[in-house]
Amino acid sequence: MAELNAEKRDDLDKGSFAFPKQRKEPLEDATHVRNAIARFNQVKDVSDDERDEAWKRIKAAAKKHGVDVKEKSWREIGK
Structure with a gap:
């Protein structure tokens, strides 16, 4: 994972x-x-x-970065 120090995160x-x-x-x-x-x-x-909104952003970012997400909803995480 690319390191995100405080300065990079703030940017x-x-x-x-x-x-x-x-x-x-x-x-x-x-x-x-x-x-x-x-x-x-x-x-x-x-x-x-x-x-709900965060899950939409995560799903979009996953698609953009080629990450396979099996869960249809955040409520399915860890089940």
């Missing part, structure tokens, strides 16, 4: 994150996308609506 626009309001889970490359999926249920203080 990313909000659209580069699964959760842009909170600037959580960057989606810069395939490794970050896989990490965002793996850590999805660990993100705190977000609503189900925010999770």
Whole structure:
């Protein structure tokens, strides 16, 4: 995974994150996308609506970076 130090992370626009309001889970490359999926249920203080929107962003980033996502919904993660 490409290292995202604080400076690089701060330079990313909000659209580069699964959760842009909170600037959580960057989606810069395939490794970050896989990490965002793996850590999805660990993100705190977000609503189900925010999770729905984040899942859409993750699915789009996964397609862009060639990451296979088997889950149809974030509610299926880990099941």
